Amino acid sequence: MSTNEMSKTLGPDGGGGALVVGWKANRWWIAGLIVLAVAPFLVYPIFLAKILCFALFAIAFNLLLGYVGLLSFGHAAFFGMAAYISGHVMKEWGVTPEVAILIATASMAVLGVVFGMIAIRRQGIYFAMVTLALSQMVYFLALQSEFTHGEDGIQGIPRGAFLGLVSLESSLSIYYFVAGVFVLGFLFVYRVIHSPFGQVLKSVRENEARATSLGYDTDRYKLLAFTLSATLAGLAGATKVLVFQLASLTDVTWQMSGEVVLMTLLGGVGTILGPVVGAGIVVSMHNLLAEIGSVTTIVQGLIFILCVLVFRRGVVGEVSAWLRRRRSTKKHPRAG
Amino acid sequence: MSTEDNVIETDGLVKSFKGFSAVSEVSLKVRRHHIHALIGPNGAGKSTMFNLITKFLQPTSGTIRYNGIDITKAKPAKVARMGMVRSFQISSVFPHLTVRQNVRVALQRKLGMSFHFWRSERVLDGLNDRVGDLLADVDLESYQDTMAAELPYGRKRVLELAMTLALEPEVMLLDEPMAGMGTEDVRRTAELIRRAAQGRTVLMVEHNINVVADLSDWITVLQRGRVLAEGEYDAISKDREVIEAYMGGHHDT
Numbered sequence: 001m002s003t004n005e006m007s008k009t010l011g012p013d014g015g016g017g018a019l020v021v022g023w024k025a026n027r028w029w030i031a032g033l034i035v036l037a038v039a040p041f042l043v044y045p046i047f048l049a050k051i052l053c054f055a056l057f058a059i060a061f062n063l064l065l066g067y068v069g070l071l072s073f074g075h076a077a078f079f080g081m082a083a084y085i086s087g088h089v090m091k092e093w094g095v096t097p098e099v100a101i102l103i104a105t106a107s108m109a110v111l112g113v114v115f116g117m118i119a120i121r122r123q124g125i126y127f128a129m130v131t132l133a134l135s136q137m138v139y140f141l142a143l144q145s146e147f148t149h150g151e152d153g154i155q156g157i158p159r160g161a162f163l164g165l166v167s168l169e170s171s172l173s174i175y176y177f178v179a180g181v182f183v184l185g186f187l188f189v190y191r192v193i194h195s196p197f198g199q200v201l202k203s204v205r206e207n208e209a210r211a212t213s214l215g216y217d218t219d220r221y222k223l224l225a226f227t228l229s230a231t232l233a234g235l236a237g238a239t240k241v242l243v244f245q246l247a248s249l250t251d252v253t254w255q256m257s258g259e260v261v262l263m264t265l266l267g268g269v270g271t272i273l274g275p276v277v278g279a280g281i282v283v284s285m286h287n288l289l290a291e292i293g294s295v296t297t298i299v300q301g302l303i304f305i306l307c308v309l310v311f312r313r314g315v316v317g318e319v320s321a322w323l324r325r326r327r328s329t330k331k332h333p334r335a336g
Numbered sequence: 337m338s339t340e341d342n343v344i345e346t347d348g349l350v351k352s353f354k355g356f357s358a359v360s361e362v363s364l365k366v367r368r369h370h371i372h373a374l375i376g377p378n379g380a381g382k383s384t385m386f387n388l389i390t391k392f393l394q395p396t397s398g399t400i401r402y403n404g405i406d407i408t409k410a411k412p413a414k415v416a417r418m419g420m421v422r423s424f425q426i427s428s429v430f431p432h433l434t435v436r437q438n439v440r441v442a443l444q445r446k447l448g449m450s451f452h453f454w455r456s457e458r459v460l461d462g463l464n465d466r467v468g469d470l471l472a473d474v475d476l477e478s479y480q481d482t483m484a485a486e487l488p489y490g491r492k493r494v495l496e497l498a499m500t501l502a503l504e505p506e507v508m509l510l511d512e513p514m515a516g517m518g519t520e521d522v523r524r525t526a527e528l529i530r531r532a533a534q535g536r537t538v539l540m541v542e543h544n545i546n547v548v549a550d551l552s553d554w555i556t557v558l559q560r561g562r563v564l565a566e567g568e569y570d571a572i573s574k575d576r577e578v579i580e581a582y583m584g585g586h587h588d589t
Contacts, residue, residue, distance in 0.1 A: 206432055
């Protein structure tokens with residue numbers, strides 16, 4: 001490298017410029033981390049932990065819908081089954097929480113490969129129906145098998161101690177544990193969609209035939225994406241069990257699969273933050289409307305209709321589109 | 337070894353859809369380094385032939401050979417990796433990726449990192465120079481950061497060609513490359529195809545007869561799924577049957 005190029009990369013003030021650039025590029029990440037750290041002092045931590053678990057679930061789902069264009073209607077199978085497995089090994093085997101989560105998540109990777117191989121052979125509505133059918137089989141399994149305790153579910157699951165050292169019994173410690181898992185999951189998905197693999201996924205979403213004609217075996221890319229998505233949905237379910245100390249049939253029902261679709265669409269499909277915002281809205285709504293009982297589903301339905309009719313890109317999608325419009329009119333004030 | 341050097345050879349190719357034969361008993365030979373045009377009225381089976389050769393459709397019977405290798409049972413992506421790359425009738429770019437990303441997707445497969453979900457996409461930046469060269473070749477350099485969806489129609493088709501060329505294919509199959517283009521774009525694209533065809537084999541479906549006359553070394557005329565005539569443009573344009581197929585649809589009452 002010549003000295004000329006050297007000074008160009010380092011900038012006039014040597015290394016200092018790079019630090020400033022680093023701060024500027026990372027300021028949103030840092031702000032996000034600060035919000036996560038401070039939030040439990042302002043809002044009930046268990047409620048926040050619940051949001052984060054569902055946010056992770058929705059992020060996992062969005063990896064498939066937003067970046068490959070595959071609408072799975074059976075993701076509750078991974079979320080719920082991971083909850084059972086993690087609850088079972090915590091309660092019966094007495095393993096530490098991180099080991100329980102790893103076992104449950106790894107099992108969902110295996111289940112993801114199997115379900116994926118069956119489902120990706122079909123497209124569009126047929127893909128959705130196959131995933132729904134498979135998840136209904138998991139529901140039946142959960143209802144009938146012994147280790148899930150059928151209608152009762154697995155109750156009174158201990159939270160244990162992280163690495164056997166840090167007790168997670170207090171609301172605050174479990175919150176920070178969940179926040180840590182969430183951040184790891186979020187960074188993982190961010191990396192996947194900004195990877196060479198992510199580029200191919202987007203091209204499959206945009207035009208599958210063209211991706212094939214460029215020499216990509218699109219089924220293999222879809223299968224890997226499906227597996228990653230199932231694994232992360234499992235991670236979300238396994239973590240949720242620690243928060244509520246309960247694994248129940250609710251988590252494997254088709255309604256749960258529908259819920260995650262709603263969260264993603266409401267927040268903004270194909271955006272990285274959309275599912276997080278969507279999960280926040282839906283979980284808050286459930287809490288607010290809990291007192292009025294069955295009306296919840298009606299309100300939820302109305303919001304969904306409104307979302308599809310008025311802001312189809314979801315909250316985050318609409319906001320970012322608005323920002324982009326504003327930026328372009330600033331650049332060319334006379335244009336348009 | 338035969339005296340003819342054919343890149344693609346189909347033998348008795350048949351494709352029927354529920355009793356209707358879109359392609360029947362077509363034996364097509366495409367010579368190496370030829371620009372070979374496939375013409376014929378609508379519904380003659382041109383696009384079906386394309387889909388069969390590139391394996392997007394499975395033939396009902398018959399065989400397809402590529403460089404002497406039987407590819408009748410191969411998968412479409414495999415055929416593309418062997419060096420036979422097709423374009424589509426409707427413009428086929430990735431609309432919500434930038435022009436640069438479109439070409440990069442075409443280039444990145446050869447890096448062998450396309451399953452690497454744990455790596456940053458920055459590893460692809462090494463391809464940017466090559467992307468720039470390819471886009472300069474087709475006059476799209478100034479559009480690198482434009483979303484493909486925002487390109488005018490003619491430019492989209494040219495971008496598609498750049499993506500195909502990025503694979504350095506041995507054979508290019510172009511399905512109506514000029515469809516929907518204005519005169520100026522047609523002229524430019526024809527020139528581009530002529531340049532791209534150097535050292536390559538091109539099989540194309542095209543309705544613009546001037547382009548066909550201008551570019552092709554060899555022409556196969558299809559009608560109702562069968563080969564009606566074959567030859568150079570001068571011979572074909574004087575062929576009675578061909579003239580009738582194109583002009584005289586109303587003779588047979």
